[in-house]
Amino acid sequence: MNEIKIFSPATVANVSCGFDVLGFCLDSVGDDMVIRKTDKKGVFITKIVGFDLPYETELNVAGVSALAMYNAIDVDFGFEIEIYKNIKPGSGIGSSAASAVGSVFGMNELLGRPFNKTELTAFAIKGEAIASKCEHADNLAPALFGGFTLVKSINPVQILEIPSPSDLYATIIHPQIEIKTSESRAVLPKEVALSDAITQWANVGSLVHALHTNDYNLLKDSLHDVIVEPHRSKLIPHYNDVKQASLQAGALGCGISGSGPSIFSLSKGLETANNIKEAINNVYAKTGIEFDIHVSKINTEGVKIV
Amino acid sequence: MNEIKIFSPATVANVSCGFDVLGFCLDSVGDDMVIRKTDKKGVFITKIVGFDLPYETELNVAGVSALAMYNAIDVDFGFEIEIYKNIKPGSGIGSSAASAVGSVFGMNELLGRPFNKTELTAFAIKGEAIASKCEHADNLAPALFGGFTLVKSINPVQILEIPSPSDLYATIIHPQIEIKTSESRAVLPKEVALSDAITQWANVGSLVHALHTNDYNLLKDSLHDVIVEPHRSKLIPHYNDVKQASLQAGALGCGISGSGPSIFSLSKGLETANNIKEAINNVYAKTGIEFDIHVSKINTEGVKIV
CATH class of the missing domain: 3.30.230.10 (Ribosomal Protein S5; domain 2)
Structure with missing residues (x-):
């Protein structure tokens, strides 16, 4: 070959x-x-x-x-x-x-x-x-x-x-704006409250447990970020509106993808993922900012030969 | 009844x-x-x-x-x-x-x-x-x-x-000293470095994963505390000696039980747990501080009728 x-x-x-x-x-x-x-x-x-x-x-x-x-x-x-x-x-x-x-x-x-x-x-x-x-x-x-x-x-x-549940889907919106890496790093706090850190690692532990046990309710309870999202979300226009619309449409959780500007939502089943796409689309269509939205199953294989 | x-x-x-x-x-x-x-x-x-x-x-x-x-x-x-x-x-x-x-x-x-x-x-x-x-x-x-x-x-x-592996044992030493709750709280930092918090939640996530997958090597790699132990361990006499002896005797990890003064070690198998008991005993026997040591299987049942 x-x-x-x-x-x-x-x-x-x-x-x-x-x-x-x-x-x-x-x-x-x-x-x-x-x-x-x-x-x-x-x-x-x-x-x-x-x-x-x-x-x-x-x-x-x-x-x-x-x-x-x-x-x-x-x-x-x-x-x-x-x-x-x-x-x-x-x-x-x-x-x-x-x-x-x-x-x-x-x-x-x-x-x-x-x-x-x-x-x-x-x-x-x-x-x-x-x-x-x-x-x-x-x-x-x-x-x-x-x-x-x-x-x-x-x-x-x-x-x-x-491992992750087989029926888990992601909906990703990519607003066509640029966030400078330096800026997304600059907004991160160097120190965080111990109480927030504890909340975060309780959520990490419970997220890993939820993925192992296919527990969608616990996934929903665990997909929270009290440390980084409050700072970085300010750099993404209409972030809170997208998050709210996504959760209302049935998302288990919604957060910043990488250091943004993309925003991901996770949901159970393709239908909900598509509903989230529509809900997010309705939010962003009004903003004048160009964007695209992808719906994707979680890819358990990774990089592959085609 | x-x-x-x-x-x-x-x-x-x-x-x-x-x-x-x-x-x-x-x-x-x-x-x-x-x-x-x-x-x-x-x-x-x-x-x-x-x-x-x-x-x-x-x-x-x-x-x-x-x-x-x-x-x-x-x-x-x-x-x-x-x-x-x-x-x-x-x-x-x-x-x-x-x-x-x-x-x-x-x-x-x-x-x-x-x-x-x-x-x-x-x-x-x-x-x-x-x-x-x-x-x-x-x-x-x-x-x-x-x-x-x-x-x-x-x-x-x-x-x-x-869940946890079936062959997991704890060895606990209780030095007969008193640590005031107020003191063990006072030494905790209110703020922690974000980088330390990330290390901690990576360890929490991997510890939960290790418990789910019966992965003793990963348990060993995950049983670290970069946030609290550096502060509270100072309140427990000979803590570092106990930890070192415990790890040398085969412990997967060693840490402060609750807010101390007890110190726990986790290990695979009763024999190693008993070796740890002996190693810790040798450390503490020289200190003049009264202590006792327990070896226990992880109790998967909890409180029960006898």
Whole structure:
């Protein structure tokens, strides 16, 4: 096998109470990528469709993660990477993670899987770091493993796969505005009240328990964020209206996807997810801000060959 | 049935990262209680053996929780309570919780179980409050439900039963010193670093996952407390030596039980738990401080009729 086509999915990180640790994988949105062996040694980005991203391997997220893996192997051939980008950079649903994951996953397949997913995460972190200016795996983990993931640590990489109910859907609105990373970081408090932290970790514990036990009511009770949402939600126009409409339409919970501006809702069943889409659409249609909305089942597979 | 004998177990609260929310139940230590119907209406403490505690119903933990339940029912008889106290008050393994739980559990049995365990928790909270000066269910929940519990909230009472591996043992050392509640509260920080809080909730999430998946290695990786232990451990003489000896003897984790002075270790299997007992004994035997050590399987049943 010399060429492989990959679907690398969008993901939601910072799931409510699970700021910086919990993420999940989408299946209706993602990038397509082609990875190809080539006689020339090295890693080469040969095609980028969709968005204006750098072709220089060392400046490209997919290129940097691919190089991290390439430098760990000893082969007499190279790799070409084509990127068909559907996830808009900066949208808050793991655009850079999809690129970082796609290249290392595809190369690993062409090489006969010498690396496990934890090792792939470590390579992908290097690519993700050039996009987000820090090493984190919040989006990489769900893109690679699928489903819900908990990033226990990144040094060493330790990813936990949390099971989730089979009928869980996400509705994601992406308002077409830009939030600067520096701004979304600047609004985070450096210190938090111990009482709030306790509330948050009670919710994290109960969210993990709810996912293990398919307890939708407990999911609803646990999807709260008393630490980050109060600060970051101010950066997203009409956030509270979207949240209110989403919950009224039956969402189990609603929160900021990654560092925004996308907003996710979780719900039981496709019908409710579509009702939420309509409710959110009604809110945002009045704002004059361009947006799109996706409905997606939780993708338990993650990145895959197509 | 007019009389019932109860075993009400000791418990460990504030399990490492799960400060204020996670607890577990012991089976080798606990109080015995006798609850008896009596013609005279009201609740009466008729016997207390072991420690000097008040006989006035309104001043006794078991009495107050019993009264909370008694006031919620309408019967033409009363209850007598005998308390054979084995758990030393102030030892940090849920002495007051055992009293509060035993009376309401026993009365509920004699009444034909009109209340579920969540409702019993709410009554018991009233008794616990007079001992600890605040309403909390960290020890009540594991005493009533058994096993590992997560107190999701106390208003309303919401207790989650987290499964645990069958071969999990606790070793508990109780140094015979007094730590004033006011002092153990005073050392707690009001604010904590967001980065520490994130580490803590990652550990809580992964601890719950480890308990669900019987993953002892992950239990070991998760039983860390970066928030409270650094402050409260200073109040317990030789804490760090005990912890080091315990971990070297094979403990999965070691932490402060409740607000101390007891220290708990968790381990896989009775043999390791006994090795830990010996290692801790060697540390404390040199200190001149009186102490006792218990080894206990995790008690999955909780309070029970004997």
